[in-house]
Amino acid sequence: MIVTSALTKRYGQVLAVDQVDLDVRAGDIYGFLGANGSGKTTTVRMLLGLVLATSGEVELLGRPMPRAAAEVLAHVGALVEGPAAYGHLSGRANLSLLDAAGRGGALRTRKRRISAVLEQVGLDSVGRRPVRAYSLGMRQRLGLAAALLRTPRLLVLDEPTNGLDPQGIREIRELMIELHKRGSTIFLSSHLLAEVEQLCTRVGVLDRGRLVLQDQLADLRAPTGRTVVRTPDLAAARALLDGRSQLQGDRLLVRGADAAALNAELVAAGVRVAELGPERRTLEEVVLAATDKAGTPGVDAAADRQRATRR
Amino acid sequence: MILVELRKLVRRPRTWVTIGLLDALPTLVAVLLAITDLGPSPGTGPAFLSAVLSDGSLFPLAALGIVLPLFLPVAVAVVAGEAIAGEAQGGTLRYLLVRPVGRTRLLVAKLVSVVGFVVLAVLVVAITGYVTGALLLGDQPVATSLTTSVSGSGLSQEEVWQRTGLAMGYVMLSMLGVASVALFFSTLTDTPLSAALGAMALLIASTLLLTLDAADVLAPYLPTRYWLAFVDLFRDPILWRDVIRGALQQGAYVLVFLGAAWANFTTKDITS
Numbered sequence: 001m002i003v004t005s006a007l008t009k010r011y012g013q014v015l016a017v018d019q020v021d022l023d024v025r026a027g028d029i030y031g032f033l034g035a036n037g038s039g040k041t042t043t044v045r046m047l048l049g050l051v052l053a054t055s056g057e058v059e060l061l062g063r064p065m066p067r068a069a070a071e072v073l074a075h076v077g078a079l080v081e082g083p084a085a086y087g088h089l090s091g092r093a094n095l096s097l098l099d100a101a102g103r104g105g106a107l108r109t110r111k112r113r114i115s116a117v118l119e120q121v122g123l124d125s126v127g128r129r130p131v132r133a134y135s136l137g138m139r140q141r142l143g144l145a146a147a148l149l150r151t152p153r154l155l156v157l158d159e160p161t162n163g164l165d166p167q168g169i170r171e172i173r174e175l176m177i178e179l180h181k182r183g184s185t186i187f188l189s190s191h192l193l194a195e196v197e198q199l200c201t202r203v204g205v206l207d208r209g210r211l212v213l214q215d216q217l218a219d220l221r222a223p224t225g226r227t228v229v230r231t232p233d234l235a236a237a238r239a240l241l242d243g244r245s246q247l248q249g250d251r252l253l254v255r256g257a258d259a260a261a262l263n264a265e266l267v268a269a270g271v272r273v274a275e276l277g278p279e280r281r282t283l284e285e286v287v288l289a290a291t292d293k294a295g296t297p298g299v300d301a302a303a304d305r306q307r308a309t310r311r
Numbered sequence: 312m313i314l315v316e317l318r319k320l321v322r323r324p325r326t327w328v329t330i331g332l333l334d335a336l337p338t339l340v341a342v343l344l345a346i347t348d349l350g351p352s353p354g355t356g357p358a359f360l361s362a363v364l365s366d367g368s369l370f371p372l373a374a375l376g377i378v379l380p381l382f383l384p385v386a387v388a389v390v391a392g393e394a395i396a397g398e399a400q401g402g403t404l405r406y407l408l409v410r411p412v413g414r415t416r417l418l419v420a421k422l423v424s425v426v427g428f429v430v431l432a433v434l435v436v437a438i439t440g441y442v443t444g445a446l447l448l449g450d451q452p453v454a455t456s457l458t459t460s461v462s463g464s465g466l467s468q469e470e471v472w473q474r475t476g477l478a479m480g481y482v483m484l485s486m487l488g489v490a491s492v493a494l495f496f497s498t499l500t501d502t503p504l505s506a507a508l509g510a511m512a513l514l515i516a517s518t519l520l521l522t523l524d525a526a527d528v529l530a531p532y533l534p535t536r537y538w539l540a541f542v543d544l545f546r547d548p549i550l551w552r553d554v555i556r557g558a559l560q561q562g563a564y565v566l567v568f569l570g571a572a573w574a575n576f577t578t579k580d581i582t583s
Binding site: 045048069078085 | 405582
């Protein structure tokens with residue numbers, strides 16, 4: 001769906017995006033993470049042909065960008081750095097103008113499609129009010145509606161929940177899941193780890209212009225091979241598991257992935273177990289580890305070192 | 312896309328406010344002339360204004376002569392300066408381009424819409440001029456069916472119509488020169504105001520240099536040099552020299568600046 005190779009953008013002396021190799025596959029909800037200023041938006045703009053790469057290549061839906069833009073972008077819906085619309089026109093009029101501006105938006109179905117997407121994003125009851133009078137959340141929904149207007153195969157969304165209240169965020173999240181189910185691939189650029197963790201199947205992390213991590217979320221969050229134990233009999237447990245365990249806060253990290261065996265062993269020795277399960281890293285830990293050690297090969301090693309220094 | 316741009320143009324209240332304001336000044340002049348009957352003496356004041364007291368059918372030309380030096384170019388510079396920079400400032404440019412609309416196509420559509428505005432503005436000014444002239448000012452020549460040319464000999468009503476049409480075409484071309492400059496600036500910046508002011512600055516500089524004898528060598532290249540040459544169309548016989556030079560010069564301005572606008576816009580990073 002999206003493949004870039006050695007994608008680079010240089011502004012004068014500054015390398016905004018440095019040798020990025022993105023690989024977004026059909027059916028992914030791809031979370032593109034990075035701090036503000038890490039080059040996320042520049043990358044998104046290069047994908048869409050708005051910013052021209054200094055070097056490297058972009059392929060969208062299997063076709064080279066920006067050369068095949070006319071053909072490819074018709075199947076792509078995008079929300080780039082916040083929504084935008086003509087303030088003196090209604091949301092409906094805005095969508096109608098935008099749809100008429102390019103190819104692939106049949107006049108015959110326009111009214112119906114506009115009504116459908118407005119309903120999808122929850123703007124169907126706004127009526128003829130001009131966009132000028134919309135709240136930020138409503139504008140964001142209108143931007144999403146514009147992206148959905150031609151049922152795109154690929155959605156490129158840059159911070160789509162910006163400015164929305166918790167209720168709105170949930171609605172948009174559900175909408176994205178729904179669209180994904182219907183077969184759209186979603187490229188979600190965000191700095192909200194929680195959002196990405198809840199939604200995405202695949203994650204890429206950008207740090208100071210470099211892609212420091214790209215993997216399936218399930219793999220990144222796979223059990224680490226250790227088991228977490230919480231027990232009121234901490235001292236007894238430590239004595240029993242001497243050499244195999246490490247104390248972290250009020251919990252013990254025990255080497256070995258077999259939680260059932262560990263449980264049996266503890267209980268047999270009279271140690272009461274309050275909680276026990278395989279250790280998984282949160283996305284936050286993974287991302288911090290990857291960005292702190294940017295460029296170091298082997299994210300896992302980096303993450304382990306990171307944990308060691310924190311302890 | 313072209314239709315979309317034209318729709319945007321006519322649906323924008325500002326278009327009509329601008330044209331209304333453009334119209335207000337000549338109409339005010341007509342009213343004042345009709346009430347006071349005090350025309351400027353021949354050869355002074357805006358073109359044709361001394362003649363309209365006796366012949367109201369020349370007032371469309373007088374109206375164009377009134378708005379041409381400042382009002383019309385300001386309006387055109389504002390509208391053309393807005394073309395790309397306005398979309399950039401509003402953030403809608405990026406959504407148009409990923410819609411996708413090709414950059415060349417977008418630029419052409421914007422150009423057509425600006426041309427539409429120029430034509431509309433000139434037509435409205437001329438028509439209002441005709442109406443106010445017919446209603447308020449003298450109608451002597453209609454009786455004799457002869458209008459006095461600037462050179463003093465008579466022109467038939469038919470000739471006046473033809474030459475008025477030519478004059479309007481000439482004014483439109485002159486305004487296209489302004490529009491091209493403003494459109495080029497509009498691709499350079501993300502603020503429509505800077506683009507319009509840039510184009511205005513060029514015109515003001517040009518007008519200023521024209522009054523300066525030391526700048527005589529530059530005169531043939533200054534964009535405002537031949538603007539008022541449409542007056543020559545009403546000499547008998549027509550004095551083509553300045554009109555042709557003006558047309559060629561404006562054509563050159565249009566080509567060069569549109570070319571520059573295209574070259575810049577199609578290779579530009581859109582970061583707005």
